[in-house]
Amino acid sequence: MTLSEVMLWNKIRRRQLGYQFHRQVPMLDYITDFYCHKLHFAIEVDGKIHDHPEISINDMDRQQKLETLGVQFLRFKNQQIKHDIDFVIQEIEDWINLNS
16 A cells, blocks of 8 residues: 555544445456445545546546446545545545435
């Protein structure tokens, strides 16, 4: 895991947000960074490689395929997590409150 993934994992594991998240969950031809089965909710942590147009297009294509199965996504940049983890956690909590 990257530093950003470790930082986020330490805030969402063990039902700290009221729901069980799992790491590196395979779905179709894709592996989600973090996934909550009960909410059908994936959280992706994107490093600089994801800024590359080809990678970004592939990410969105795979995300759209999973969304047709009912999976919903939040995506965060590494820098967002490193510089303002509290904001990221608030965004996740807001999503959970709206969708649970």
